[in-house]
Amino acid sequence: MTSGPGKIAAYVVGALILLSLPYGISSYGLRVLDLSLISAIAVIGLCFAFGYAGLLHLGQAAFVGIGAYASALLAARFGLGFWVTMPCALVIAAIAAIIVGVPMLRLRGHYLALATVGLNVTTEIVAKNWESVTGGEDGLSAIPTIGIGAFRFDSDLRFFYLMLAMLAIVIAIGLAIRHSRFGRAMIAVRDDELACGASGVFALRTKVLAFTIAAVFGALSGALYAHYANYISPSDFDFVHSIAYLVMLIVGGETSMIGAIGGAILIGFAPEMLRFVGEAYLAVFGIGVIVILVLMPEGIVGTLSRLWRSRVARHV
């Protein structure tokens, strides 16, 4: 939560690492990286709902799906380009989040968690069964690639740089929200809801706002995914993905947008890094996550920044 030179240095180092990432990894690795960065945007969204506002949100994949289907359908039905369909998808996701959020966010703790699971499962069932619109289990194919004018982001390397630009915009917006009264109110609501009320903060509206921001970032992630993979089906947005987003966030550091990106990349590459364990992958992965949570409860970025601060403090 601190700002200053340390934070700026962290962003510069992070940006340099990201810029150099495509070099020296395989073409398959680059594809995994692109997919990880797409996930990272959904995870940054979850940082607002869960990390800041403390909403136990287990349905983020539902909004990723809404964004993906909305953008893909608008492109297929009306022949519109990504730069038109994507903003429409974000607006649709925001409206859906507000409609669902106003009644649902009155629930707390594990009741809310269960409701968000229900939301995710319901969305999945609709996507599977509303065949005339969503194509059912077969999904939607031939979704157009993103382009600007005649230029197409049709290679993994080109898409990687598009993703860096997208992440830069998302983080800039995210930081603006975090350091405004809206971001402060979200953190305050998680810290002490009673004291929030006494300070004149309308907690429910703050929660709905955090949930809606999460949905909009989730929908952006989904729209990017649809136009990157050129194909979507309901299983891309099932409950397992919501859990994965939450794991990425917590492993990276639940109140850090840089942590969200780090967590997304780490979890995205986990199957590759753990290839040598073969059949035992899920067990090793699960134990690995538990070890990180026990040893680094603030997540990787939270722990690193604490070590960095104490190191700086020693040298001052």
Place this chain on the structure above:
Amino acid sequence: MSDPAGAPSDIILSVRGLLHRFGGLLAVNALDLDVRRGAVHALIGPNGAGKSTLVNLLSGAMRPTEGRISFDGTNLVGLPMYRVARAGLARTFQNGRLFTRLSVIENVLIGAERRFRASFVGMLVRSPRFRAEERDLTAGAHALLDLLGMEADADRPVSTLPYGKQRKLEIARALILEPRMLLMDEPAAGLNSGEVDGLIEVIEGLRARGLTILLIEHNMGLVMRLADRITVLNFGRKIAEGTAGDIVNDEQVIEAYLGRRAAHARLS
């Protein structure tokens, strides 16, 4: 500040027939209370007298079983807490409730919520109104910290603040709301004598600025020094009301605090 004639508009908070039941227990029982504008009004009573319940009823944290609460002409019964705060009735908490993941200055700014007008979109596009508001209210928050002698702590995480400063920070968070009345729930609890002196100075400063204060307090030294008027509660009922001089000689009050026999021993 206070006008001895006591015209009706001089009463900022008026409570009539307030009653709150927890199961079979009447925590607050048919209570009438008037707080005069600009006064420091103390509410005292032994443990379990219903003081904390009353604060929670007044601030909207709990809804009374029966009764009316009128604040400057506004009915407060049934309003959620944030609406009571926005109506201009701020409060602090008995054990101190701060936002531990925010810095000191950010904690103060949370209290400014009702004074922000810019929309979310205005924030995203950095509208002139948004920038002016953030600048002015941040300056206001710094000025309040300065007033309380905490300006040097503005960017610290609250978890690193000593206890006395945490209590002061809560007062700053309530003051930035620009309340017309402040409920202070045991502000001296846990403070050392030096810190209590500092608190008395702060409250005297607020009184000088015309702020009405309802003070719930166990520290009788502080109450006797500050209160213009004292209401004594016992078992949810008002048993006495008056100036400090009236209260110390009141038989019922002595009995409530010291027990019946001690009261007789003292009076005889």
